[in-house]
Amino acid sequence: MPALRAVIRGAALTATVCVLAACTGTSATSGSAHGATPGSDATGRESAAASATGNDSGRGTAPGTRYPAVAWPTFGQNAARTGVAPGLPRAGKLGIRWRANLDGAVYGQPLVVGGDVIAATENDTVYALSAATGQVAWRRHLGTPVPQGALHGCGDIFPLGITGTPVYDQANGLIYAVAESTGYRFTLFGLSAASGAMEVDRVFSLATSRNNPAWDQQRPALAIADGRVYAAFGGLDGDCGQYDGAVAGLPVSGTGAQVTYFIPTSREGAVWGTAGPVAGPRGDLWISSGNGGSTSPPYDGSDSVNALSPALHRVGFFAPSTWADDNAGDRDLGSTQPALAAGNSTFIMGKRGTGYLLDTLSMGGIGGQRAQKQICAAYGAAAVDGPVVYEPCIGGGIAAVSVSEAAGRIQLLWRGPAGTDGSPVIGGGAVWVTDYGDNPGVLYELDPASGHTMRSISLGAGLPHFSSLSLADGTAYVSTLGGVVAVSGA
Numbered sequence: 001m002p003a004l005r006a007v008i009r010g011a012a013l014t015a016t017v018c019v020l021a022a023c024t025g026t027s028a029t030s031g032s033a034h035g036a037t038p039g040s041d042a043t044g045r046e047s048a049a050a051s052a053t054g055n056d057s058g059r060g061t062a063p064g065t066r067y068p069a070v071a072w073p074t075f076g077q078n079a080a081r082t083g084v085a086p087g088l089p090r091a092g093k094l095g096i097r098w099r100a101n102l103d104g105a106v107y108g109q110p111l112v113v114g115g116d117v118i119a120a121t122e123n124d125t126v127y128a129l130s131a132a133t134g135q136v137a138w139r140r141h142l143g144t145p146v147p148q149g150a151l152h153g154c155g156d157i158f159p160l161g162i163t164g165t166p167v168y169d170q171a172n173g174l175i176y177a178v179a180e181s182t183g184y185r186f187t188l189f190g191l192s193a194a195s196g197a198m199e200v201d202r203v204f205s206l207a208t209s210r211n212n213p214a215w216d217q218q219r220p221a222l223a224i225a226d227g228r229v230y231a232a233f234g235g236l237d238g239d240c241g242q243y244d245g246a247v248a249g250l251p252v253s254g255t256g257a258q259v260t261y262f263i264p265t266s267r268e269g270a271v272w273g274t275a276g277p278v279a280g281p282r283g284d285l286w287i288s289s290g291n292g293g294s295t296s297p298p299y300d301g302s303d304s305v306n307a308l309s310p311a312l313h314r315v316g317f318f319a320p321s322t323w324a325d326d327n328a329g330d331r332d333l334g335s336t337q338p339a340l341a342a343g344n345s346t347f348i349m350g351k352r353g354t355g356y357l358l359d360t361l362s363m364g365g366i367g368g369q370r371a372q373k374q375i376c377a378a379y380g381a382a383a384v385d386g387p388v389v390y391e392p393c394i395g396g397g398i399a400a401v402s403v404s405e406a407a408g409r410i411q412l413l414w415r416g417p418a419g420t421d422g423s424p425v426i427g428g429g430a431v432w433v434t435d436y437g438d439n440p441g442v443l444y445e446l447d448p449a450s451g452h453t454m455r456s457i458s459l460g461a462g463l464p465h466f467s468s469l470s471l472a473d474g475t476a477y478v479s480t481l482g483g484v485v486a487v488s489g490a
Contacts, residue, residue, distance in 0.1 A: 067173030068114030068193050071472035075109050075165040075221030076381065077425070079279035080340055083383030083390075085427030085471035091445055094457040094489040097475060098134035102127055102483035104145075107157065107464045108165030108221065110484050112472040113175065113193050118168070119484050124161035124179045126191060131473065134486060138196035142189050143181030150182070154240035155217070156465075164231065164276065165221035165468075169252060174199055176222055176229045176252075184213045188229060188250055200254035204231065206246060211262065215241030221276030225285060226310035227252055228259070230277050232287060234270025239330070245269040245289050245302075247277065247312055261312035264301035265292030274423060274466050275337035275381035280307050281360055284315055286340065288348060290332030295324050299366060303333045305348050307363065318348075318358050321367035326352060339382040339389045345405040347389045349378040355391070359405050373410040375399055380423035380466035383431070385448070388413065390424045390431055392466065398424055398433050400451060414451035420444050422467035428490060430454060432476060436463035443469070443478060443487055459485050 076083045104123030111118040116128040116137055124145045128137040145161030157163060166177040174190040181187065190200025206213045220232040228249035235243045245263040250256070263269030270290040277285040284307045292302025303323040307316040319333075320326065326333060333350035338358075340346050346358040353376050356369040364370075376393035383390040391399045397416035403409070419442075422434030431446040441463035445455040461480035469478040476490035 067170050070111075070113050070168055070170055072109070072112040072470040073168040073170065074111070074223070075275050075468070076383070077470075079223070079225070080384070081275045081278050081337055081381065082385065083381070083423075083425040084385055085425065088428040088471060089474060091428035091430050091455070092489040094443070094445065094455050094487055096457070096460070097486040097488040099460070099485050100127070100129050100134040100483045104159070104161060105157070105464055105481045106479040106484060107163045107219075108479065109468045110470045110477040110479060111166060111168055111175070112470055112477065113168050116193070117477050117484060117486070118166060118175055118193070119479070120162035120166050120177050122157060122159055122161040122163065124181060126162070126166065126175065126177055126189075126196070128193070128196065129484065131475070131486075134484070140191055140196040140198065142177070142179040143187065146180055146182055146184065151236060152240065154215075154238045155236035160217065163217065163219045165274075167222040167224050167229065168193060169224055172252065174252070176200070176224070178204070178218050178222060178231050180218060184216070186213065186216070186218055186231070186233075188231070188254070190252070190254060200252075202250055202254045204248050204250065205258055206233065206248065208244070208262070210242065210267070211244045211246065212242050215243040217272070219272045220274060223277040223279075223285065224252065225279065226283070228310065230285065232271040232276060234272030234290065235268060239268055239270075242267055243270075245271040247271055247285070247287055247308065249310075249312060259312045261308055261314065263289045263292065265294060266300065267293040269293075269300075269302040270332070271334060273334050273337045273381065274468065278337050278340060280340070284309055286338045288334035288336065288338055288350075290334040291327040291330055293327070295328040297324070299323060303327055305333070305338045305346070305358065305363065316363040317365065318356070318363040318368055319366045320354070320356060320369070322352070323366065326350075335379045336382050336391065339384045341384050341389055341403050342386045343405055345387065345403045347382070347401065347403045347410075349375060349382075349391050351377050351379070353377045355401060355410055357403050357405060357408070357410050370405055371408045371410050373412070375401065375412055379421070381468065383424045383426050385426050390426070392421060392423050392433075394421050397421070398431070398446070398451070400431075400448070416446055416451045417444060417453055420446070422463070422469075425469060425471055427471040428474070432469060432471065432490065434459075434463055434467040434469065434478065436465065436467035441467060441478075441480070443476060445490070457487060459487070461485055
């Protein structure tokens with residue numbers, strides 16, 4: 001878990017894994033799949049939020065029509081989480097296009113689906129906003145979030161509702177989100193992208209003899225692969241209570257068996273990196289985990305990079321030889337996702353500040369890295385463009401790192417302006433990154449070759465930790481503590 005108080009690119013991925021925008025150790029739980037009136041709650045009753053705004057309920061998709069196309073369907077734009085928006089025109093003068101004030105903080109990346117921007121709030125509400133104007137097209141309130149008083153003095157997000165970035169499945173036209181609600185319930189909802197109508201409503205089963213959902217948090221982005229929606233779980237800020245980091249998958253239909261993988265440590269081992277599971281080269285899912293309960297051998301499976309089969313069986317892993325010391329000092333390797341770069345190169349950085357280069361096809365086990373280099377403590381999500389990985393550093397600014405597995409080389413290319421500590425994305429001939437430490441936050445447009453600032457703009461809003469953004473149609477959509485800001489010229 002983050003200590004917030006201290007403040008493949010590879011074409012093989014899309015060929016071997018069901019791409020997140022177009023997909024269509026186990027425990028079984030009952031579930032339901034049903035329709036409901038747009039703007040109503042899970043039982044079909046009209047919500048107060050819906051009646052107050054007058055939802056547009058006439059936007060359904062007729063049978064036989066194609067579901068909305070998508071520019072940004074998931075965190076990082078694609079299954080590999082590269083953060084690259086292809087085909088954008090070169091960036092121009094920046095300006096605020098619109099601001100949308102919503103009913104809570106938005107911690108996930110906005111999605112761009114058809115002509116709408118999809119944003120989910122900590123008040124357990126999913127919004128569809130017009131990409132052109134920011135006006136509400138529909139909104140769906142999904143429950144009552146967990147209030148601060150129910151978190152026993154732990155955590156740093158209040159209230160706690162939808163934190164992980166949703167995902168859009170163009171094969172069925174549904175947007176999936178996981179809402180935490182009172183009673184510490186984590187429910188997977190599938191909503192029509194066209195109308196907000198509820199099609200899937202299914203609770204994840206996470207309670208075990210070692211894992212208490214009262215201490216869980218669902219922070220990573222959702223993923224779709226092999227006909228399932230996957231969600232990853234860690235703990236609250238402060239690593240309170242008894243929990244085990246986990247990944248769980250449910251069928252996109254909402255019915256059928258749940259698959260689950262728990263990090264095999266005595267406690268902790270959070271899976272909390274904001275990018276969520278990454279598509280691997282063999283149809284697998286790659287995750288990173290945080291510090292665990294053991295501080296001496298034998299190794300307990302924590303502080304690691306893991307490759308999981310679609311059924312969530314571990315098929316490969318890497319852990320630094322310093323795993324025990326990492327565990328003792330809360331130096332999570334899992335504060336960023338594994339970045340799968342060109343040439344069978346995988347790069348991972350965590351809170352210790354050491355970057356590890358791995359062979360994507362042979363992860364190496366304990367101490368099996370091809371190279372390592374001290375660079376920076378990284379929190380959030382990296383972006384990847386060929387052999388270059390852009391890491392979200394805390395202190396000193398974003399880092400551009402060139403990696404080569406064949407040469408066993410890690411090369412620091414540049415560091416960005418101080419304060420550029422958000423999760424970067426790439427498009428329009430620039431690297432885009434926020435400074436979320438200042439209030440209001442700032443969006444930077446950086447030269448990919450040098451890291452020099454080409455343009456910047458104050459967003460006029462506070463930004464969440466590990467702030468992230470999406471790119472589409474010459475616009476950057478930035479999540480804020482009060483909603484979404486759209487920036488033209490990106």
